[in-house]
Structure formats: structure tokens, C-alpha cells
Amino acid sequence: MIALLMKILLANPRGFCAGVYMAIDVVDQLLDICQGETIYVFHEIVHNRHVVARFERRGVVFVESINDVPDGAIVVFSAHGVSPAIRREAQAKKLAAIDATCPLVTKVHAEAIRYARKGFQILLVGHRQHQEVVGTLGEAPDAIQVVERPSDIAHLVIHDRERLVYLTQTTLSLDDAGVIIEALKKAFPAIKEPPVSDICYATTNRQTAVRAIAPNCDLVLVVGSANSSNSVRLTEISMNCGTPARLVDDRTEIDPKWFVGVETVLVTAGASAPEDLVHDLIEDLVRTYGAEVEQHDICHEEIEFGLPGTLKAVMRARGVDPVGRRIIRGDEGARLHEWFEQHNIPFRTIDLTVGGRSPLGIAKRG
Numbered sequence: 001m002i003a004l005l006m007k008i009l010l011a012n013p014r015g016f017c018a019g020v021y022m023a024i025d026v027v028d029q030l031l032d033i034c035q036g037e038t039i040y041v042f043h044e045i046v047h048n049r050h051v052v053a054r055f056e057r058r059g060v061v062f063v064e065s066i067n068d069v070p071d072g073a074i075v076v077f078s079a080h081g082v083s084p085a086i087r088r089e090a091q092a093k094k095l096a097a098i099d100a101t102c103p104l105v106t107k108v109h110a111e112a113i114r115y116a117r118k119g120f121q122i123l124l125v126g127h128r129q130h131q132e133v134v135g136t137l138g139e140a141p142d143a144i145q146v147v148e149r150p151s152d153i154a155h156l157v158i159h160d161r162e163r164l165v166y167l168t169q170t171t172l173s174l175d176d177a178g179v180i181i182e183a184l185k186k187a188f189p190a191i192k193e194p195p196v197s198d199i200c201y202a203t204t205n206r207q208t209a210v211r212a213i214a215p216n217c218d219l220v221l222v223v224g225s226a227n228s229s230n231s232v233r234l235t236e237i238s239m240n241c242g243t244p245a246r247l248v249d250d251r252t253e254i255d256p257k258w259f260v261g262v263e264t265v266l267v268t269a270g271a272s273a274p275e276d277l278v279h280d281l282i283e284d285l286v287r288t289y290g291a292e293v294e295q296h297d298i299c300h301e302e303i304e305f306g307l308p309g310t311l312k313a314v315m316r317a318r319g320v321d322p323v324g325r326r327i328i329r330g331d332e333g334a335r336l337h338e339w340f341e342q343h344n345i346p347f348r349t350i351d352l353t354v355g356g357r358s359p360l361g362i363a364k365r366g
């Protein structure tokens with residue numbers, strides 16, 4: 001039997017993080033200042049099918065090889081970062097390369113370079129095929145070995161157990177990474193760890209919200225694409241809490257069978273999923289199930305990243321002043337209330353933050 005009055009809990013934070021806002025803004029800005037020129041993006045700018053399709057409709061060309069970019073053209077490196085080999089290929093073709101790598105990924109690259117120079121072997125915890133891991137690995141391929149699971153530890157080639165450090169991909173599950181890190185520490189008690197966790201604030205906060213709310217729900221819906229690491233991790237966190245979870249790109253993928261016996265559903269979104277897709281999905285659920293909506297604020301995020309220097313240089317070269325051209329996120333909370341009012345959907349917010357703020361994600365970056 002399908003519940004006729006369902007409760008929807010909306011997780012906050014959810015959706016776009018500072019790195020994704022910045023990367024999307026880079027392409028938006030280029031479309032604005034380079035009208036008539038084709039903008040090429042190496043790899044998906046962020047891992048979301050809709051974001052990519054929307055840019056494609058505006059003429060952006062996504063490539064998986066630098067060879068597919070014509071000499072001298074503009075190319076954007078995606079939020080996941082690239083290896084030095086890709087940068088060299090771009091240089092050789094005299095491309096105008098704009099780096100939209102998230103600064104928190106760049107931080108991991110810098111740590112890899114620093115430890116490799118000091119003669120450390122680096123154990124990089126992450127998914128071998130993920131674009132971010134490929135990029136970090138490329139910074140010091142002779143010094144880095146990737147660890148995907150605890151069973152990989154037995155196959156590592158270690159020269160000096162006293163000169164080891166582990167780093168991680170930014171978008172891992174805190175639960176899974178914790179298990180691997182514990183196993184590394186057990187196998188190599190002297191292993192160093194990064195000064196600050198490499199798992200980023202956005203991944204941490206979105207997972208914390210799901211972990212806090214999912215146990216009180218019958219179903220979790222995560223808006224995000226299948227190749228989005230942090231979105232997939234949210235479904236895993238929910239299932240670890242004992243609540244079934246589904247990953248959907250948008251409302252068209254919803255299956256009514258999932259709602260049999262469901263009274264409370266948690267809706268969240270991965271860091272690369274646009275908020276309008278969440279709104280569409282909620283609208284459908286409310287229309288179909290007469291649902292009421294409650295946003296649960298677990299923490300508030302205030303991190304913002306400025307436009308990359310490489311983009312500012314292109315702007316200046318074209319006589320465009322970069323000052324004031326950075327993305328303005330505005331008041332998302334006010335917009336959300338406005339949207340619910342316009343759609344006549346009953347909505348309230350429950351503040352579950354500690355002192356109104358989160359211990360995570362409050363630093364502001366220029």
C-alpha cells in the first residue's frame with residue numbers, strides 16, 4: 001500500500017559545494033567573455049549529467065583527450081584536477097588552459113608533491129579510475145600507490161616503513177575511508193597522516209546530514225549522477241544506517257514501487273547536483289503523495305572560492321576587469337522559501353545545528 005500523506009525531509013546541506021559553484025562559474029564566465037569561440041572542457045566539468053548537457057546545449061565541447069582540442073583553443077580543466085602530463089600536452093598545443101580544479105583537490109596534489117620530494121612513499125586511498133585520483137597520481141607516479149580496499153595493503157611494495165604517508169581522495173565515504181586508514185595504521189604504525197583530513201568539508205557535511213537523518217526515514221533519495229563519487233557515497237552511508245537509498249539523476253527516474261509502505265523520505269543531493277532538480281523531484285512527490293516538507297538543517301556552509309588566476313588572466317587579456325565578476329550565491333535559504341511559497345507547498349525548517357553553525361565548513365576563502 002502506498003502512503004497517501006508522506007513526509008519529506010530535506011537534508012541541509014545538500015547539492016552544490018564551493019568547488020562546483022566555482023567550476024561552473026568558470027565555464028559560465030568564459031561563455032560570456034569569449035562569445036563566438038568554442039570553449040573546450042577536459043573531462044566533465046563536474047560529474048553531473050544535467051550540468052554537462054546544459055553546457056553542451058550552449059556550445060561547450062567536452063573532450064577526454066587533449067588531442068581533440070584544436071591548437072591555440074581555450075580549454076578548461078575540470079574540478080577534479082589533472083596530472084602534470086595533461087598540462088604539458090595543453091602547453092605543447094599552445095592552448096589557453098583555464099584551471100577549474102577545486103582548491104581542496106589542489107591541496108592534495110600539493111601534499112603529494114611535498115611528500116614525494118621528501119622521499120616518502122605515498123599511499124593514496126581512493127578509487128583508481130576516478131579522475132581526481134588519476135590527476136593526483138600523476139604528480140608523483142613513482143612515489144604513489146593507490147589503496148582501494150584493505151586487501152590491497154598486502155600487495156603494496158614498501159621500501160621504508162618509517163617514510164610512509166597516506167593521503168585520500170576528497171570525496172570518499174568517511175566510513176569506508178576510516179576502515180582502510182585503520183588497516184593502514186595497523187600494518188604501518190609509523191605512517192604519517194595529512195595535517196588536515198583530505199576528505200573535503202562538503203563531502204563530510206553531506207554525509208553527516210544523511211547519517212543524522214536517514215535512520216528516521218523509510219527511504220533516502222539522492223539526486224546525483226552515477227559517476228559522481230560523493231553522490232554514490234551518500235547512498236552507501238544511508239544503507240549503512242539501515243535505510244534503503246536510491247540514486248536518481250532527476251524526477252523521471254523515480255519508480256512508484258519504491259514508495260510502498262514509505263511514510264518518511266529523506267531527499268538530498270550530491271555536491272554536483274543542481275538544486276532545481278531537487279525542487280522538481282519534491283514537486284512531483286508532493287503532487288503524487290500529498291507530502292509535507294521539512295528541511296533539517298544540520299549545518300550551514302559559508303565556504304566560497306574565488307575565480308582561478310588563470311581565468312582572471314584571460315579576462316584581463318581581453319580587457320575585462322575580473323573584480324566583482326565572481327559568482328554570487330546569494331541567499332539560498334530565502335530562495336528556497338520563495339519557491340515553496342510560489343508552489344503552494346507547506347514547508348518549514350528545523351534547525352538542528354549546534355549553536356546555529358557547524359563546526360565544519362565555516363571558513364571563507366577569497
Ligand code: SF4
Nearest residue numbers: 017019102170200271
Ligand atoms: S566535493 Fe569537495 S573536493 Fe569536490 S569540488 Fe566540492 S568542495 Fe571540492
